[in-house]
Amino acid sequence: MAYDVAVIVGSLRKDSLTRKFVNALKPLAPNGMRLEVVEIGDLPLYNDDWEADPSPAVTAFRKRIARADAVLFATPEYNRSVPGALKNAIDVGSRPYGKSVWNEKPAAVVSVSPGALSAFGANHHLRQALVFLNMPTLAQPEAYIGNVANLLDANGAFVKTETRDFIGKFLGAFDTLIGKFQGNRRSLAA
Amino acid sequence: MAYDVAVIVGSLRKDSLTRKFVNALKPLAPNGMRLEVVEIGDLPLYNDDWEADPSPAVTAFRKRIARADAVLFATPEYNRSVPGALKNAIDVGSRPYGKSVWNEKPAAVVSVSPGALSAFGANHHLRQALVFLNMPTLAQPEAYIGNVANLLDANGAFVKTETRDFIGKFLGAFDTLIGKFQGNRRSLAA
Amino acid sequence: MAYDVAVIVGSLRKDSLTRKFVNALKPLAPNGMRLEVVEIGDLPLYNDDWEADPSPAVTAFRKRIARADAVLFATPEYNRSVPGALKNAIDVGSRPYGKSVWNEKPAAVVSVSPGALSAFGANHHLRQALVFLNMPTLAQPEAYIGNVANLLDANGAFVKTETRDFIGKFLGAFDTLIGKFQGNRRSLAA
Amino acid sequence: MAYDVAVIVGSLRKDSLTRKFVNALKPLAPNGMRLEVVEIGDLPLYNDDWEADPSPAVTAFRKRIARADAVLFATPEYNRSVPGALKNAIDVGSRPYGKSVWNEKPAAVVSVSPGALSAFGANHHLRQALVFLNMPTLAQPEAYIGNVANLLDANGAFVKTETRDFIGKFLGAFDTLIGKFQGNRRSLAA
Numbered sequence: 001m002a003y004d005v006a007v008i009v010g011s012l013r014k015d016s017l018t019r020k021f022v023n024a025l026k027p028l029a030p031n032g033m034r035l036e037v038v039e040i041g042d043l044p045l046y047n048d049d050w051e052a053d054p055s056p057a058v059t060a061f062r063k064r065i066a067r068a069d070a071v072l073f074a075t076p077e078y079n080r081s082v083p084g085a086l087k088n089a090i091d092v093g094s095r096p097y098g099k100s101v102w103n104e105k106p107a108a109v110v111s112v113s114p115g116a117l118s119a120f121g122a123n124h125h126l127r128q129a130l131v132f133l134n135m136p137t138l139a140q141p142e143a144y145i146g147n148v149a150n151l152l153d154a155n156g157a158f159v160k161t162e163t164r165d166f167i168g169k170f171l172g173a174f175d176t177l178i179g180k181f182q183g184n185r186r187s188l189a190a
Numbered sequence: 191m192a193y194d195v196a197v198i199v200g201s202l203r204k205d206s207l208t209r210k211f212v213n214a215l216k217p218l219a220p221n222g223m224r225l226e227v228v229e230i231g232d233l234p235l236y237n238d239d240w241e242a243d244p245s246p247a248v249t250a251f252r253k254r255i256a257r258a259d260a261v262l263f264a265t266p267e268y269n270r271s272v273p274g275a276l277k278n279a280i281d282v283g284s285r286p287y288g289k290s291v292w293n294e295k296p297a298a299v300v301s302v303s304p305g306a307l308s309a310f311g312a313n314h315h316l317r318q319a320l321v322f323l324n325m326p327t328l329a330q331p332e333a334y335i336g337n338v339a340n341l342l343d344a345n346g347a348f349v350k351t352e353t354r355d356f357i358g359k360f361l362g363a364f365d366t367l368i369g370k371f372q373g374n375r376r377s378l379a380a
Numbered sequence: 381m382a383y384d385v386a387v388i389v390g391s392l393r394k395d396s397l398t399r400k401f402v403n404a405l406k407p408l409a410p411n412g413m414r415l416e417v418v419e420i421g422d423l424p425l426y427n428d429d430w431e432a433d434p435s436p437a438v439t440a441f442r443k444r445i446a447r448a449d450a451v452l453f454a455t456p457e458y459n460r461s462v463p464g465a466l467k468n469a470i471d472v473g474s475r476p477y478g479k480s481v482w483n484e485k486p487a488a489v490v491s492v493s494p495g496a497l498s499a500f501g502a503n504h505h506l507r508q509a510l511v512f513l514n515m516p517t518l519a520q521p522e523a524y525i526g527n528v529a530n531l532l533d534a535n536g537a538f539v540k541t542e543t544r545d546f547i548g549k550f551l552g553a554f555d556t557l558i559g560k561f562q563g564n565r566r567s568l569a570a
Numbered sequence: 571m572a573y574d575v576a577v578i579v580g581s582l583r584k585d586s587l588t589r590k591f592v593n594a595l596k597p598l599a600p601n602g603m604r605l606e607v608v609e610i611g612d613l614p615l616y617n618d619d620w621e622a623d624p625s626p627a628v629t630a631f632r633k634r635i636a637r638a639d640a641v642l643f644a645t646p647e648y649n650r651s652v653p654g655a656l657k658n659a660i661d662v663g664s665r666p667y668g669k670s671v672w673n674e675k676p677a678a679v680v681s682v683s684p685g686a687l688s689a690f691g692a693n694h695h696l697r698q699a700l701v702f703l704n705m706p707t708l709a710q711p712e713a714y715i716g717n718v719a720n721l722l723d724a725n726g727a728f729v730k731t732e733t734r735d736f737i738g739k740f741l742g743a744f745d746t747l748i749g750k751f752q753g754n755r756r757s758l759a760a
Contacts, residue, residue: 012237041235045275046268047202078236080322080694081315082271084278085235091274116716120690124650125271125315127511128504132270134520139511146686180560270504306526310500314460314698321697324710329701336496370750392617421615425655426648427582458616460702461695462651464658465615471654505651505695512650 002032003178006068010075010086010122012041017148018076018112024151024158025074025110028167030175035072038064040089051096058092065093065101070178071135073109073126077119082126090129100133106181107135108174110143118144138177143170192222193368196258200265200276200312202231207338208266208302214341214348215264215300218357220365225262228254230279241286248282255283255291260368261325263299263316267309272316280319290323296371297325298364300333308334326371328364331356382412383558386448390455390466390502392421397528398456398492404531404538405454405490408547410555415452418444420469431476438472445473445481450558451515453489453506457499462506470509480513486561487515488554490523498524518557523550572602573748576638580645580656580692582611587718588646588682594721594728595644595680598737600745605642608634610659621666628662635663635671640748641705643679643696647689652696660699670703676751677705678744680713688714706751713740 011018019037026035042057044050050058065071075082094100107130111119123144130137143166145151153159158167201208209227216225232247234240240248255261265272284290297320301309313334320327333356335341343349348357391398399417406415422437424430430438445451455462474480487510491499503524510517523546525531533539538547581588589607596605612627614620620628635641645652664670677700681689693714700707713736715721723729728737 012235013239041237043235045202045231045233045235045278046273047231047275049203078277078281079284079319081277081319083236084274084276084281085237086274087268087271087277088235088274091268094269116686117688117690117714118686120687121318121694124508124511124691125318127507128311128315129269129271131504131507131517131519131522136516136519137511139516140514142511144687306496306498307500307524308497310497311504314501314701317697317701318694321694321707321709321712326706326709327701329706330704332701334497392615393619421617423615425582425611425613425615425658426653427611427655429583458657458661459664459699461657461699463616464654464656464661465617466654467648467651467657468615468654471648474649501698505698508691508695509649509651 002034003069003175004067005033005035005070005072006038006065007035007072007074008040008086008089009037010073010083012085016076017114018074020152020156021112021145021148022074023156025167025171028164029171033171033175040085043089043092046088046091046095048095061089062093062101068105069182070106070174071102072174073107075109075111075119075122075126077111077113077122080121082122087129090133094133102133102135104181105135106137106174106178108138108143108170108177110145110170112145112148114147114149116146118146120144136177136181138174141166141170141173192224193259193365194257195223195225195260195262196228196255197225197262197264198230198276198279199227200263200273202275206266207304208264210342210346211302211335211338212264213346215357215361218354219361223361223365230275233279233282236278236281236285238285251279252283252291258295259372260296260364261292262364263297265299265301265309265312265316267301267303267312270311272312277319280323284323292323292325294371295325296327296364296368298328298333298360298367300335300360302335302338304337304339306336308336310334326367328367331360331363333360382414383449383555384447385413385415385450385452386418386445387415387452387454388420388466388469389417390453390463392465396456397494398454400532400536401492401525401528402454403536405547405551408544409551413551413555420465423469423472426468426471426475428475441469442473442481448485449562450486450554451482452554453487455489455491455499455502455506457491457493457502460501462502467509470513474513482513482515484561485515486517486554486558488518488523488550488557490525490550492525492528494527494529496526498526500524516557516561518554521546521550521553572604573639573745574637575603575605575640575642576608576635577605577642577644578610578656578659579607580643580653582655586646587684588644590722590726591682591715591718592644593726595737595741598734599741603741603745610655613659613662616658616661616665618665631659632663632671638675639752640676640744641672642744643677645679645681645689645692645696647681647683647692650691652692657699660703664703672703672705674751675705676707676744676748678708678713678740678747680715680740682715682718684717684719686716688716690714706747708744708747711736711740711743
């Protein structure tokens with residue numbers, strides 16, 4: 001079975017290390033898992049007042065997440081938490097009340113940082129939101145990626161076998177998790 | 191001594207209960223404390239790529255916070271954390287590196303909710319960011335405001351003496367905290 | 381299939397409201413789910429130095445958790461986090477390195493409080509530990525039980541149908557979660 | 571003015587790296603700051619039922635903290651949070667209701683780890699408790715000590731000038747914080 005996994009990248013800048021990390025990770029997806037970055041930079045700040053007439057960017061984002069089988073969040077840490085842009089995308093997708101597009105989609109979190117602390121704070125703040133959003137979230141292996149610049153070579157691939165092996169294991173565990181929850185998503189959708 | 195306190199309201203909608211709560215709170219400020227809401231709804235999603243040429247909204251926001259003596263954060267909870275819009279304002283004010291406008295400003299947090307849990311999750315996620323931002327933050331009294339709609343009368347004032355007393359105590363403690371840290375801000379500014 | 385669910389009660393005192401809540405909850409377990417409180421009050425504070433020769437209480441606790449199919453944590457909040465006694469039980473069960481008895485066991489969390497905030501802080505601090513312990517944890521329905529004294533009648537049963545219905549739904553969702561992960565525990569054990 | 575700072579070490583084992591780190595840190599205290607480790611390994615698990623007749627260890631612990639001017643918490647991370655033993659000491663000191671010995675004492679947190687993540691999770695879980703305990707807590711510099719074994723030489727001193735400088739700056743900032751809050755503790759005690 002093929003899984004369509006939406007990838008949310010928490011940093012918006014063009015040369016984002018988190019995005020580069022995601023690009024290096026994509027070719028390591030297990031057979032049948034397709035990873036596609038869903039952009040969040042054009043979403044307006046969430047405001048209930050525009051809910052009656054949401055912008056095309058909002059509608060497109062919600063539709064894209066709604067048809068995904070699962071979501072991978074790749075996040076840097078801004079000020080010991082998730083970037084506002086990432087949290088805003090979560091808020092946009094969670095509304096209107098009772099129509100959250102996140103509901104029941106399996107999730108995985110990878111936090112990415114140029115430093116040693118590996119965006120731990122962002123990783124776990126995000127997880128607290130995912131509980132509310134009812135997204136069964138991968139526990140182990142946790143993915144805290146520190147010193148990320150050193151992990152990538154000039155072509156944007158991972159330098160070390162060790163990193164590739166870890167990412168393979170991480171995505172494999174995510175694939176297994178998706179499989180466990182796929183059934184009841186399908187039956188709910190029926 | 192008069193303190194200029196910037197108030198950040200985490201919800202953007204016009205009829206926000208958090209904003210109504212702030213409006214009810216303002217007249218209860220102690221002598222010499224001036225509370226002014228600083229708007230965050232026009233800020234773009236933070237992106238390092240525009241840092242070379244930030245929009246007027248960004249520049250105005252940074253200047254306004256920079257001249258404040260202290261900051262009061264009034265936040266609802268979206269998906270068990272702070273709203274993306276509020277986190278984005280924090281991110282915008284924290285950059286560029288080394289020029290954060292939040293640095294050393296005393297802070298207080300009030301979380302506001304229509305329900306019983308009182309936005310506890312938003313309150314403490316915000317506090318984690320404030321540690322990094324180097325903002326000495328009021329501990330007690332913690333301010334978890336639940337069932338907020340019941341606290342306000344038709345004119346937008348607090349119904350109960352009890353609420354007014356609590357807010358008076360809260361703002362009084364904040365005033366004392368600001369006083370303790372005012373000295374070294376002044377000397378740094380000199 | 382019958383599930384053996386170990387229940388950890390975070391408060392040690394005899395008349396604990398959390399324990400009373402658990403007693404009221406037990407009769408509402410779905411068919412085939414057996415809930416048994418596993419005591420934690422005799423465990424010594426975790427110290428690697430006694431690991432070479434752990435006390436009988438430690439050994440018995442580890443064995444009991446090891447044979448459980450899943451774990452339900454019922455926790456009050458002490459000082460905005462989990463009680464030390466509960467965290468200590470988690471630490472004891474997690475060691476020695478590589479032999480954690482928590483590994484891969486499905487978990488659910490219910491936080492219980494005499495007040496309105498419903499031990500939210502304890503609930504989510506506990507969840508952060510469960511990620512590390514590799515315990516797939518129930519997301520929805522979240523169980524924040526506030527004003528717990530009002531929920532129990534003189535015989536220790538729930539006063540309201542509404543509470544019984546919620547608990548039934550909560551335990552039913554937990555039962556479903558256990559089912560999803562039961563397979564690979566069995567195959568790992570084989 | 572001389573400050574009496576109680577140091578709580580979160581790990582109980584004899585050869586604890588956190589304790590070694592504290593031993594290396596002690597000689598770097600600024601003039602007038604005296605750091606003394608207060609032991610927590612003999613405290614019973616907190617239980618309201620023994621509150622009517624607490625053990626001598628409990629009474630001694632409470633008295634020792636009560637007379638301290640401030641508290642430095644040095645904590646490893648167990649299962650992504652503070653060790654149960656440390657949380658238990660906090661719980662013991664916080665009771666009985668209204669008589670918490672932690673109240674209004676300035677605090678600082680240093681998290682210590684053999685790995686890269688530097689016990690970030692323990693650091694911030696602890697901070698959430700300190701808000702409730704009404705302890706004004708040092709924000710910057712945050713102290714996340716990773717790869718701690720590499721920082722200590724055969725005599726238990728810090729290998730690098732860089733580490734000594736950081737610790738000096740950390741304790742200096744703590745000293746300044748204590749000074750700001752010392753006045754009102756004194757007046758409250760009068």
